[in-house]
Amino acid sequence: MKTSLLPTIAHRLALLGYIVFALFPLFWLLKVSVTPNDLLYSEGVRMWPSRTTWEHYSFVLQHSAFPTFFKNSLIVSGSTAIIVTICASLSGYALSRFNFRAKYWIVGLMLLTQMFPLVMLVAPIFKILTPLGLTNSLTGLIVVYTAFNVPFATFLMQSFFDGIPKDLEEAAMIDGATKFTAFREIILPLTLPGIAATLGFVFTAAWSELLFALMLINGNNAATFPVGLLTFVSKFSVDFGQMMAAGVLALIPAALFFLLIQRYLVQGLTAGAVKG
Amino acid sequence: MASIDIQNVKKAYGHVQVLHDIDLQIKDGEFVVLVGPSGCGKSTLLRMIAGLEGVTGGEMRIDGKRVNELHPKDRDIAMVFQSYALYPHMNVAGNMSYSLKLRKTAKEKIASAVASAASKLGLDPLLDRRPRALSGGQRQRVAMGRAIVRQPKAFLFDEPLSNLDARLREQMRAEIKKMHGDLKATSIYVTHDQIEAMTLADRIVAMHGGVVQQVGAPLELYDRPANIFVAGFIGSPGMNFLEATYHAGGVTLKDGTVIALPAPLALADGAKVTVGIRPEHVVMGGEGIGMVAGVDLVEPTGFGIILHLSLHGLAFKVFTLDRAALSAGPTVRVAFSPQHLHVFDGQGNRCVPSS
Known part of the structure; x- marks a missing residue:
């Protein structure tokens, strides 16, 4: 079949337009991060500064608390992503495969947690965490993030498990596997794309969370990176160059993370399991 | 190999009873086909024998031993699914050897069992392939290979041919019959296709509405149907x-x-x-x-x-x-x-x- 050229070109152009639109803010981040301070306001709107510099990066890395923020964020987001994914895999599997009496109510309750605007919950959570000594601590943040991400991640994982034919586990059980062996050796390997997606989703959600981090943390020691970015805003000025440099650096782990898991995100592992 | 005794077996989901007092004695080495229209309970009965569905009432025995409460893995039966249910992340050899690995069989024994099953089914050149790289007929063979690689007490077939095209179905039907002739394994085969039932069975169990309508040799059902349902179901055109x-x-x-x-x-x-x-x-x-x-x-x-x-x-x-x-x-x-x-x-x- 001969495809005509025009629709293909139009299709590619539309995609290109969207990519430019979506990536432009990132480009601007990069551009400002390498623009020397003296050119920032003097050159007008230009796509690229006439002179570039790495001084913002070196300042951020050597003279600011950014490395601490970065490390904190990595700990919080990484731990949250792992804990949430483990919990969500188990509960998602249960919701997908088992019928139990309270299932309806548990799902309802989990949906309920997603209904409240987080702002409403900041005060009560602060009240709960203070006596436990969990404010101003990374552990506190991990607990809160985990609690808020588990329901959605559970639904996400459930839909991935739903996509795996039940026949596979039954075949495994008839082959001589216990329910748990079937889960571990047959279902889990097939859910890797789902697990990768959940990890990625939770990681980025925790990585960019500002509200709770701002409310529960004061001081630089336990601050995560979004809170840390605000230190570049002082009473009288905003240090855009350093802020953008920090932003670019903060993008790196998220980008690396997705690079690592993208293999699983795109892989259609279940192909060929059943008639297709 | 084993005999299977089904006594007064019932199945209900909540208040809905889907199987009513099923009585069936399957002899060692017999090929029994459960046939009936969709929703007659034939697959449910097969899954109950496999242990994938619980038994609401009555008793089920494999080789004289009560299995009502036994987990599928402890029943030592093999099953071929309609969807084939091959493990997509394992190659053909992996799929066929999985049951032996779970039983901690020695490596050399596994290799020889897989090789002999593969040669029986003409799968030798495909052992390294993943299921997704196989055609429908090849997947079907792998599913059969997975069943015969160990010597189970009984083979269960759940509409194994219904996803194949007509020609392939005919060919596999003959192969299943031949395989049964070679292995003499107790087999229970579920189908809605009365041609499959007539050609494969030593005995046919015609089911309708969760009730066994007639049990008998294929020609007995054709010549002397016990009731209007069996009369209309067996034979084509009806x-x-x-x-x-x-x-x-x-x-x-x-x-x-x-x-x-x-x-x-x-x-x-x-x-x-x-x-x-x-x-x-x-x-x-x-x-x-x-x-x-x-x-x-x-x-x-x-x-x-x-x-x-x-x-x-x-x-x-x-x-x-x-x-x-x-x-x-x-x-x-x-x-x-x-x-x-x-x-x-x-x-x-x-x-x-x-x-």
Whole structure:
């Protein structure tokens, strides 16, 4: 079949337009991060500064608390992503495969947690965490993030498990596997794309969370990176160059993370399991 | 290999009972086919034997041992699924050896078992492939290989051929039959396809509405169906049914045609009955013989011709090998001999001759 050229070109152009639109803010981040301070306001709107510099990066890395923020964020987001994914895999599997009496109510309750605007919950959570000594601590943040991400991640994982034919586990059980062996050796390997997606989703959600981090943390020691970015805003000025440099650096782990898991995100592992 | 005893087995989901008091004794090495329309409970019964569904009531024994509460893994049975259910992340060899690995069989033993199963099924060149790189027929073979690689007590087949195209289905059907001849393994085979049932079975179990309608050898079900359901289900094209009244010595059809029966039946005079006649037993009559029927449709199958008629306003089918039927006029004359007539009483059960 001969495809005509025009629709293909139009299709590619539309995609290109969207990519430019979506990536432009990132480009601007990069551009400002390498623009020397003296050119920032003097050159007008230009796509690229006439002179570039790495001084913002070196300042951020050597003279600011950014490395601490970065490390904190990595700990919080990484731990949250792992804990949430483990919990969500188990509960998602249960919701997908088992019928139990309270299932309806548990799902309802989990949906309920997603209904409240987080702002409403900041005060009560602060009240709960203070006596436990969990404010101003990374552990506190991990607990809160985990609690808020588990329901959605559970639904996400459930839909991935739903996509795996039940026949596979039954075949495994008839082959001589216990329910748990079937889960571990047959279902889990097939859910890797789902697990990768959940990890990625939770990681980025925790990585960019500002509200709770701002409310529960004061001081630089336990601050995560979004809170840390605000230190570049002082009473009288905003240090855009350093802020953008920090932003670019903060993008790196998220980008690396997705690079690592993208293999699983795109892989259609279940192909060929059943008639297709 | 083993015998399977099913005694008074029931299955209910909540208040809905889907299987009613199933009694079935399957002998060692026997090939039993459960056949029936969708929703008749045949797959549920198979899954209960496998242990994938719980037993609500009654008792199930494999080799004399009660298995009601036994986990599927401890029943030592193999099952071929309609969807094949191959493990997509394992290659063909991995799929076939998984059950042996779980049983901690020695590596050399696994290798030889897989090799012999693979050569039996012509899978040798495919052992390294993943299921997604196989055609439907090859996947089906792998599913069979996975079952025969260990010597289980029984093979269960859940509509294993229904995802294949017609030609492949025919070929695999013959292979399954051959394999059963070689292995002499107790097999239970679920299908809605009565051709598969007729060709494969030592005994057929016809099911409808969660109740066993008849158990018997294929030709027994064809020749002496126990009730209208079995009569209509077994045979293709399906049996024709006509309303009639019984009187000593014969039946009278609606239009007044009287057909004498070879032997009197255990029925009262004037009882309403249904008579059945298979399309292949109907004779196209010449002038003056039989009844006049209108021709609705002529279907040549190549081998023979199916005529769709209307007789007394009812659909009536005739299967004939006579090509002259292709040029049948608007009406034909049909007749049938009494020994091919099946008579069913008001409840739809087969009427037996009075002794």
